[in-house]
Amino acid sequence: MDGKRSWLKQSFGKRLTAIHSWNAWILLALTVTGIVLSIGAIRGELGGFRVTLKQLHIYLGLASILLMLLYAPMLRKHWRQIRARRGQRANLVFVLALLAGWAASGIILWQFRHMPPGLNNAALLVHDLLTWVGVPYAVYHAISRSRWLKRQARLERAAAANRPRAAQPAPAAEPAAAAVQPAAAPTPAAPEEAAERTAAQALIAALKQSPITRGSFLRLVAGGLLVIAVGPAFYRWVKGAFDTGGSQTAEYLASDGNKMLPPPSPLPDSAAVVGGGAQGNFRIYTVTEIPVFSSDTWQFAISGLVERPATWTWEQFLALKRTVQVSDFHCVTGWSVYHCTWEGIPLKQLLAAAGVKPGAKFVKFYSGDKVYTDALSLDQAGMDDILVAIMLDGKPIPNQLGGPVRLIVPKMYAYKSVKWLQAIELIDKEHIGYWEVRGYDNDAWVGKSNM
Structure with missing residues (x-):
């Protein structure tokens, strides 16, 4: 008070x-x-x-x-x-x-x-x-x-106030006075000299009155x-x-550092971009330098509490059955990209093929940057729209956007959609992911997360 x-x-x-x-x-x-x-x-x-x-x-x-x-x-x-x-x-x-x-x-x-x-x-x-x-x-x-600058302005105003005014022309002499002192009249200047003197004085006067002060x-x-x-x-x-047509994605493709051969051939719905093309632009966030990959050395694995662990080369991975879905992509920092046409392997398809053991409770995901990890509960991992994606709008996913393979979890904020995905592990204990350790919600549902 x-x-x-x-x-x-x-x-x-x-x-x-x-x-x-x-x-x-x-x-x-x-x-x-x-x-x-x-x-x-x-x-x-x-x-x-x-x-x-x-x-x-x-x-x-x-x-x-x-x-x-x-x-x-x-x-x-x-x-x-x-x-x-x-x-x-x-x-x-x-x-x-x-x-x-x-x-x-x-x-x-x-x-x-x-x-x-x-x-x-x-x-x-x-x-x-x-x-x-x-x-x-x-x-x-x-x-x-x-x-x-204020001080400079004050000094300039003071200088202007103290500057003597231009001399005023003397009043015309009375005829009588002029007659009394005829010898005092100045010698008239030549017309050319008078004109030059007048022009010079005008220029100097204009410079003195210039509106461009120091300040x-x-x-x-x-x-x-x-x-x-x-x-x-x-x-x-x-x-x-203000470019909402996804041309930014084309720029990322043009500068893609990945060397993945052969490139994936899009399914008809993916080639037709059934979502109409991504509306909005992705912002590039990463906790490491953006990695690059080559099909000569790239591998994908699923292991842990599964009946049939597996490892795939790039060509073998491309041979897996894929599907196409349209979903939005939401970042926890507030931006979104709408109507993305993703193509890839449903996560539940990979889990079913591997055969989940009874003791498994969580699915852990490993990024190819060898730093980032995250996890979903087994129930969450069974959602129909979770995709291990290899294409966006009918094109390979560039490395700046998490390619050649990334996880897509549309109902959760994007820190759950692990970029550069290379391995999946079934585990029996909860794993706290990279950002969750640093204060983010473990359950990152869109519209409900705290960070």
């Missing part, structure tokens, strides 16, 4: 300055944590700390919302104070819209397990777009409003450098984010 009274006793200007300062520091912390969380290449190095970092990012976002609530009663008075400053009004409207958009989309992403995947996908797109726009703007605003020049340079630094990456993001 005392803290509330103390806050209200402060002058309006001090409260406004405090909120502005707190918001700047929180925005900086949100930017740093958000960038670190978005870098897929370091997810493995972060490990369990990534979960802590995500929680910190959420708490910082809530603190930013609290600042907005503190500012709300002050908005009307602040707006009146700057009514004559159109630039400041435009800045205020932009910043408030930015903060409101960040807050709304952030709350949706925070509560993603209670939201439909389509809303999560839209919220992530908005959150990313505002970050691409807002962070460079905040940096530019910090530079353009820095104390040093405005430095702001222009800062803005240009930000555009050069951020522009290309922003263009690539826009191209990927």
Whole structure:
């Protein structure tokens, strides 16, 4: 209560300055944590700390919302104070819209397990777009409003105020005075010399009155450098984010590092892409460097508590009976890819062929990166739509998307859909997977998982 009274006793200007300062520091912390969380290449190095970092990012976002609530009663008075400053009004409207958009989309992403995947996908797109726009703007605003630039502006205004005014032409002499002192009249200059002198004076006067001050020049340079630094990456993001036709997958295929021969021949439904083509784009996350594989050395195995352990070469694996299904792909970070046409071997078909022993209770999956593992209960593994996939939209799965073989568990978030799958083991005790050890839910049902 005392803290509330103390806050209200402060002058309006001090409260406004405090909120502005707190918001700047929180925005900086949100930017740093958000960038670190978005870098897929370091997810493995972060490990369990990534979960802590995500929680910190959420708490910082809530603190930013609290600042907005503190500012709300002050908005009307602040707006009146700057009514004559159109630039400041435009800045205020932009910043408030930015903060409101960040807050709304952030709350949706925070509560993603209670939201439909389509809303999560839209919220992530908005959150990313505002970050691409807002962070460079905040940096530019910090530079353009820095104390040093303000000091330069004050010095320039002082210099302008002290600069002597241009000499005014003397009043015309009275005829009588001119008659009294005829010898004082100056010798007239040649017309060419007078014209050159006038032009030179006009040029110097124009340079002295140049609108490009040192401060405005430095702001222009800062803005240009930000555009050069951020522009290309922003263009690539826009191209990927708003391309919902799956052309990104074609780019991954073109740069696929795997050498798997012969390539799989798609079934008719897969070749026709019965799902209509993946709608959306995959984001590349990995806890290791992306591995590459060759059909000369690649093998697939099923073992553990089974009656008939087996190992397949690439050609033998391609000979197994496959099926085609259309399903959506949901990531725990909020994005989704819809209507994917997957082709592969149903997991329950592989388990039936191997003959599950009575003591088996869980199915463990091994990634070819030799680091990542995960598991499903035997009941979960028996779901009809779990697929050991080798094709996406009628094409081989590129290594950047987890190929040549990956698990697909449509009803669970994608950290259960193990990439670069090379082995399956039937076990009698629960196995805690890579991300589950680091704080994710073991049962990763879409719409119900905690992380």
